[in-house]
Each structure stands twice: as structure tokens, then as C-alpha cells.
Amino acid sequence: MERIISPSAVSGSVTPPCSKSYAQRALAVALLAEGESIIGNVEMCDDTRSALRCIEALGAEVQHIDESTLKIRGGLAPSTDRLHIGESGLATRLFTPLASLCNQPITIEGEGTILYRPISMMIAPLRQLGVAVRDGGGFLPIQVCGPMQGGEVNVDGSISSQFLTGLLLSLPMAQNDTTIYVNNLKSLPYVDMTIETARRFGVEIAHKDYQEFFIEGNQRYTATNYQIEGDWSGAAPMLVAGAVAGEVTVENMSRLSLQADTAIIKALINAGAEVESTDTSVTVRRRKLKAFEFDATHCPDLFPALASLAANCEGTSIIYGTERLLHKESNRAATLAEEYTKAGIEIDIDEPNIMRIRGGKIHGCTIDSHGDHRIAMSMAIAALTADAPIVIEGAECVAKSYPSFFDDLEQLLVK
Numbered sequence: 001m002e003r004i005i006s007p008s009a010v011s012g013s014v015t016p017p018c019s020k021s022y023a024q025r026a027l028a029v030a031l032l033a034e035g036e037s038i039i040g041n042v043e044m045c046d047d048t049r050s051a052l053r054c055i056e057a058l059g060a061e062v063q064h065i066d067e068s069t070l071k072i073r074g075g076l077a078p079s080t081d082r083l084h085i086g087e088s089g090l091a092t093r094l095f096t097p098l099a100s101l102c103n104q105p106i107t108i109e110g111e112g113t114i115l116y117r118p119i120s121m122m123i124a125p126l127r128q129l130g131v132a133v134r135d136g137g138g139f140l141p142i143q144v145c146g147p148m149q150g151g152e153v154n155v156d157g158s159i160s161s162q163f164l165t166g167l168l169l170s171l172p173m174a175q176n177d178t179t180i181y182v183n184n185l186k187s188l189p190y191v192d193m194t195i196e197t198a199r200r201f202g203v204e205i206a207h208k209d210y211q212e213f214f215i216e217g218n219q220r221y222t223a224t225n226y227q228i229e230g231d232w233s234g235a236a237p238m239l240v241a242g243a244v245a246g247e248v249t250v251e252n253m254s255r256l257s258l259q260a261d262t263a264i265i266k267a268l269i270n271a272g273a274e275v276e277s278t279d280t281s282v283t284v285r286r287r288k289l290k291a292f293e294f295d296a297t298h299c300p301d302l303f304p305a306l307a308s309l310a311a312n313c314e315g316t317s318i319i320y321g322t323e324r325l326l327h328k329e330s331n332r333a334a335t336l337a338e339e340y341t342k343a344g345i346e347i348d349i350d351e352p353n354i355m356r357i358r359g360g361k362i363h364g365c366t367i368d369s370h371g372d373h374r375i376a377m378s379m380a381i382a383a384l385t386a387d388a389p390i391v392i393e394g395a396e397c398v399a400k401s402y403p404s405f406f407d408d409l410e411q412l413l414v415k
Contacts, residue, residue, distance in 0.1 A: 001394070001395050001396040002391055002392065002393055002395060003376075003380070003391075003392045003395035003406055004389050004390070004391050004392075005379075005380045005383035005384070005389060005390050005392065005409075006383070006389040007383065007384060007385060007386050007387070007388070007389070008245065008384055008413040008414055009245050009246040009384075009413075009414040010241050010242060010245045010246040010247070010248055010384060010409075010412040010413060010414060011246045011247050011248075011412065011414050012247075012248065012249070012411060012412045013248070013249035013250070013251055013281075014238055014248065014249075014250055014251070014408045014411065014412065015230065015250070015251040015252050016230050016231050016232075016234035016235045016238065016250055016252070016253070016402065016408075017043040017045060017230075017231050017234055017401070017402055017403070017404070018041045018042055018043045018048075018068075018228040018229065018230060018231055019228055019229055019230065019231040019232070019233070019259060020045055020047045020048050020090075020231060020233075020401055021090065021190065021193060021231075021233075021259065022193060022197065022228050022229060022259075023039075023042055023043075023048045023051065023228050024047065024048065024051040024088070024090050024091060024094060025094070025165070025169065025193065025194060025197040026039050026197060026226050026228060027039065027048075027051045027052060027055050027060075027070075027072070028051065028054075028055065028094055028095065028098060028169055029169060029197055029198065029201045029203075029221055030055070030060065030072040030074055030201075030223070030226075031055040031058055031059065031060040031072070031074050031075075031076065031098070032074055032076060032098070032169070032170075032173060032201075032221045033072075033074040033201050033202075033220075033221035033222060033223045033224070034074060034075075034220060034221065034222065034223060035073070035074065035222070035223030036071055036072065036073045036074075036223050037071070037072045037074065037201075037223040037224055037225070037226060038065070038069065038070070038071055038072075038224075038225040038226070039069070039070045039072060039226050039228065040068065040069045040070075040225070040226070040227045040228065041068055041069075041227050041228045041229070041252075042068050042069065042070055042228055043068060043403075044403075045399060045400060045401050045402065045403055046086055046087065046088070046399050046400045046401075046403075047086070047087075047088040047090065047091065047400055047401060049086070050084075050085050050086035050087075050088040050091045051088070051090075051091050051094075051095075052070075053083075053084060053086075054083050054084075054085060054091060054095045054098075055072070056079075057078065057079060057080045057082070057083055057084075058076055058077075058078050058079075058083070058095075058098065058099065058102075059074075059075045059076050059077035059078060059079065060072050060073065060074060060075065061073040061075070074221070074223060076098075076101060076102065076173075078099075078102050078104060078106060080106075081104065081105060081106055081107060082106065082107045082108075082109060083095055083099060083106060083107070083108045083109070084109055084110065084111075085108060085109070085110045085114065086110060086111060086112075086114070087110060087111060087112040087113055087114045087400065088110075088114065088400075089114060089117055089160070089162060090162050090165070092108065092110060092114060092117075092119060092140065092162075093119070093122065093160065093162035093163040093165065093166050094162065094165055094166040094169070095108065095166070096108050096119070096122055096126070096142060096144060096163075096166060097122075097126070097148070097163070097166035097167050097169075097170040097171075098166065098169070098170045099144050099146075100126055100129070100131040100144045100145075100146040100147070100148045100170065101146050101147050101148055101170055101173050101174070102145075102146055102147065103145070103146055103147050104145060105132075105143055105144070105145040106143065106144055106145070107141050107142070107143045108140060108141060108142050108143075108144070109140055109141040110140045110141075112371065113371060114140060115139060115140055116139065117139070118138055118139065118159065119135070119138060119139060119140060119142060119163075120135075120138035120139075121155070121156045121159055121160075121163055122142070122163050123135050123138070123142075124154075125153045125154065125155050125163075125167070126144060126148070128151065128152075128153045128154070129148045129149055129150065129151060129153055129171075129174070129178070130146070130147070130148055130149035130150075130151070131144050131145065131146050131147075131148055132144070132145040132146075147174070147175070148170065148171065148173075148174045149174060149175055149176055150171060150174035150175060150176030150177055150178040150215075150217045151176055151178060151179075152178070152179045152180075152181070153167075153178065153179075153180055153181070154180075154181045154182075154183070155167065155180055155181070155182050155183070156182075156183055156184065157182045157183060157184055157185030157186055158183070158184040158185075158186060159186075160186070160187065161185060161186060161187040161188070161190045161191050162190075164180070164182060164185070164191060164194075164213075165190065165191065165194040167180060168180075168191075168194050168195065168198065168205055168213065168215065169194060169197070169198060171215040171217070172198070172203045172205070172215055172216065172217065172219035172221070173217075173218075173219070173221075174215075174217045174218075175217055175218060176217045177214070177215065177216050177217045178213075178214075178215045178217065179212060179213070179214055179215075180212070180213040180215070181211065181212055182210065182211055182212070182213065185210050185211070186297060186298060186300075186324060187260060187298050187299070187300070187324075188210055188260075188298050189258055189259065189260035189298055189299070190260055191207075191210060192258045193258050193259065195207075196258055198221075200224060200226060201221040201222055201223075201224055201226075202219075202220070202221055202222035202224070203219050203220075203221055204216070204219075229252070229253075229254065229257060229259075230250070230251075230252040230253045230254075231259075231401070231402075232253065232257060232259040232260075232261035232262050232264065233259070233261045233301045233302075233374075233401065234401060234402045234405070235250040235253055235261075235264070235282070236261055236264040236301075236302055236305035237304070237305045237308065237377040237378065237380070237381045237405075238250055238408070238409070238412075239264055239265075239268060239282065239284045239305075240264070240268070240284075240305050240306075240308050240309045240381050241381050241384060241409070241412065242273070242283070242284035242285060242286065243268050243271065243273035243284050243285075243286055243287075243289065243309060243312075244286060244289070244308070244309065244312040244381065244384060244385050245286060245384040245385055246285075246286055246412075246414065247283065247284070247285045247286065248283070248284055248412060249281055249282070249283040250281060250282050250283075251280065251281045252280060252281070253280065253281060253282050254279065254280065255277050255282065260298055260299035260301075260302075261299050261301060261302055263294075263296075263298075263299045263302060264299075264302055264305060264306075265277075265282070266294070267292060267294045267302070267306055267309065268284055268309070270292040270293070270294065271289045271290060271291075271292045271309055271310075271313055271317075272287050272288055272289045272290050272313075273285065273286065273287055273289065274286075274287050288314075289309070289312055289313040289314065289359075290313055290314050290315060291310070291313045291314065291315030291316050291317040291318075291359065292309075292310070292313065292317050292318075293317070293318045293319075293320075294306060294317070294318075294319050294320070295319075295320040295321060296319055296320065296321040296324070297320060297321035297324060298321075300321055300324035300325055300332075301374060303319065303321075303322075303325060303332060303333070303336065303355070303374075304332065304336060304374040304375055304377065304378030305374075305377070305378060305381070306319055307319075307336050307340060307347065307355075307357060307378055307382075308378045308379075308381040308382045310357035310359060311340065311343075311345045311357060311359055311360070311362055311382055312359060312362075312382075312385055313357075313359040314359055315358075315359060316356050316357065316358045316359070317356070317357045317359065318354060318355070318356055319354070319355045319356075319357070320353060320354055320355075321353060322349055322353050322354060322355050323352070323353045332372065332374070332375070333349045333355060334349065335370045335372060335375055336355070336375065336378070337349050337355075339367040339368065339370075339375060339379060340357075340379075340382070342365040342366070342367055343362050343363050343364075343365050343367070343379070343382060343386065343390065344360065344361060344362060344363040344365075345357065345358065345359070345360060345362060345382075346358040346360070361387060362382050362383075362385055362386040362387065363386060363387055363388065364383075364386050364387060364388025364389050364390055365390055365391070366390070366391040366393065367379050367390060367391070367392055367393065368393050368394060369392055369393060369394035369395060369397050370394070371394055371397050372397060373397045373398045373399075373400040373401050373402065374401075376392050376394065376395050376397055376398050376405075377398060377402065377405055379392055380392060380395075380405075380406070380409060
């Protein structure tokens with residue numbers, strides 16, 4: 001599907017979808033919890049649908065109370081020997097350990113770009129925890145047969161914290177206590193989100209400087225009522241739209257959130273945008289923008305939004321953390337450089353772990369989303385200040401995280 005975004009000022013307010021990171025965690029824990037949990041403010045992007053499909057396959061009974069509220073009766077009792085996780089990286093690394101709690105073989109399979117994203121970091125730790133693993137050479141599909149026993153295990157956190165999240169949420173159900181030793185952990189805020197979600201369902205996870213995690217075995221999750229907060233990853237491009245093209249308010253958002261992508265506020269302020277917040281909303285207004293430096297190591301999903309911001313800044317912005325972009329829906333650093341070049345913006349990724357973006361005039365062009373939802377959103381925001389429309393090919397990929405993105409953006413355009 002093509003979407004054509006014409007240059008335009010923006011004004012108004014939007015409510016981004018719920019955090020799919022929190023939603024997937026909450027759905028997973030509701031599966032493991034005893035009793036019935038009520039999960040509110042759930043919006044069905046593709047990744048959340050994948051998580052819902054997985055918990056039903058693993059034994060959860062799900063009732064849709066209304067369009068955004070689910071009643072989930074927990075209980076780990078697989079009805080199938082296969083989990084289909086779509087293209088969700090978090091679902092892959094979250095539900096593989098959960099499936100490993102079961103004493104029957106379960107195959108985890110996916111589709112599209114997820115088939116090329118590495119899962120090799122999961123194999124040795126699962127085996128150390130007593131799981132029989134048959135892998136596909138470090139990629140999906142993978143078959144696991146538990147139950148996980150607990151014990152001591154070493155985990156590589158350099159590529160992603162998502163597998164650690166899967167272990168942290170599943171190991172409280174193991175027979176034995178577990179100590180996880182983590183090397184080079186990235187995305188620390190996402191680990192905090194995991195620990196908070198477990199606590200909300202009655203399970204405590206301790207750690208020492210994010211290098212050693214201590215999980216008591218034979219714990220029980222308790223069903224609860226849980227409201228999913230708004231998604232800062234989805235809010236980020238809308239906030240940048242306000243910074244570069246007018247004024248935007250995002251509703252149902254708290255700057256006190258543990259989500260990593262609240263860091264977009266720091267980048268916007270550093271670039272010179274005006275930021276105003278309340279307990280439940282954030283407003284960003286355009287001001288003269290200047291180049292900025294920003295470390296996105298622990299919030300790599302912000303790179304595309306930061307690219308559209310930097311393209312509108314005077315001077316060369318520097319963003320650190322490009323090593324985190326290799327295994328996303330696309331090689332995101334290379335994709336940003338390729339597509340922004342078409343629009344006349346120079347992005348240099350030749351230095352290790354550094355992206356330099358020279359702000360300037362954005363030209364109309366046709367770009368390829370590469371099937372990456374965040375690339376499509378980034379280029380849509382860039383189009384607002386271009387000298388001609390930008391055509392986005394493969395724009396339907398935004399359904400992965402923000403199905404109503406283009407509709408919400410359309411509402412902000414000043415006619």
C-alpha cells in the first residue's frame with residue numbers, strides 16, 4: 001500500500017495506542033496467573049495479536065469484554081504443539097521461555113523478517129536450565145521441551161533484553177531458584193518494565209546492578225486488574241511532528257512511565273523544541289531547532305523518530321547506539337541512511353556505533369519502508385516539512401505497532 005504525505009503544518013491532539021511492550025508482558029503473565037485477570041486499554045496491533053494468539057494456544061481462556069478490555073483466565077495447558085508469533089521479536093523471545101515451562105515439545109515459528117532475526121542467544125541458556133532444544137541454526141523455527149528447572153545461567157544481553165524478559169517472567173514458575181548472570185545488558189528500562197509487570201501480578205524479582213538477577217522458584221502469579229498505559233514509541237513521531245511542523249499534544253501519556261522511549265522528551269528539549277506536560281499528556285511546539293547529541297543505546301526504537309527530528313535541525317546531529325539497529329525489522333541504520341538520502345538528507349553511519357545526520361532541505365521523493373513500521377512513520381513525519389509530497393511504499397507495515405498512525409496524522413494536518 002502506498003501513502004502520500006504532503007507538506008503541512010500540524011495542530012491538535014492524538015491518543016497513541018497502548019504500549020505493546022507492556023501489553024505483551026501483561027498478557028504473558030495473565031496466562032501464568034491463577035484466576036481471572038482484567039486487562040484494560042488493549043489495542044490490537046499485529047504484535048499484540050501475536051501475543052494473544054500465543055497465550056490462547058498455551059491454555060489461557062480469553063473473553064473480549066469490549067473492544068479494549070480482556071478477561072483472561074490463566075492456566076498453562078497447551079492445546080497445540082506450535083506457537084505462531086507472526087513477526088514479533090518480543091513474542092519470540094518472551095514465549096519461547098514460557099513454552100519451555102511445559103513438559104511437551106512445542107515449536108515456535110514465525111513469518112516475514114522475524115525469520116532472519118537471530119535467536120542463538122537463547123539456546124545455551126535454555127539448555128543450562130534443563131530444556132531440550134532443537135534449533136534451526138540460530139533462527140526460527142525452534143522447538144523446546146521442558147519443564148525448565150531453574151539453577152544458574154549465563155545470558156548475553158548485548159543484542160536484546162527481550163530474552164531476559166522471557167526468563168524473568170517464566171522462571172518464578174520453575175521448581176528451583178535461579179540466578180541469572182547477564183553480560184553487556186542493553187535496554188535497561190525494558191527490564192524495569194518487566195520487573196514492574198511481575199510485581200503487579202504478585203511476583204518479586206531482585207537484581208544486583210542489572211548484572212545478577214535472583215528469582216525464587218515455585219512462586220505463583222496472582223490475577224489482577226491491569227490498565228495498559230499509552231505507548232511512548234508510538235507517541236515519539238507525533239511529538240516530533242509538533243516540534244518540526246506546529247503543535248501536537250499526545251494524550252494518555254505520563255512522563256513518569258518506565259518506558260525507555262520517554263527519552264524522546266530529552267532529545268526534543270536538547271533540539272530546542274518547547275515541551276509542556278501534565279500528569280496525562282505532553283504537548284510539543286515548534287521553535288527554532290538546532291543540532292543535538294543523544295545516546296539511544298537503551299532506547300533504539302527512537303532512532304527513526306530522531307532521524308526526522310535531526311533532518312529539521314540546523315547543523316549535524318549525532319546519535320549513539322547504531323549497533324542496536326542491526327537486527328530490527330530491517331537493518332535500521334542502513335535503511336534510514338538509504339531512504340533519507342532519497343529525500344536529500346545526508347546520514348553518515350561509517351563510524352562504529354554513531355549516526356551523524358546533517359539537517360537541511362527535505363525533498364519530495366518515493367521511499368521504501370522496507371517493511372519496517374518505524375521507517376514508514378519516520379518518513380511520514382519528514383514529509384511534513386518537505387518541498388513536495390513523499391510517497392511511502394509498503395506503508396501498511398505500521399499495523400505492526402500503530403494501525404491508526406496515518407489516520408491520526410491526517411487529523412493533525414492543517415487544512
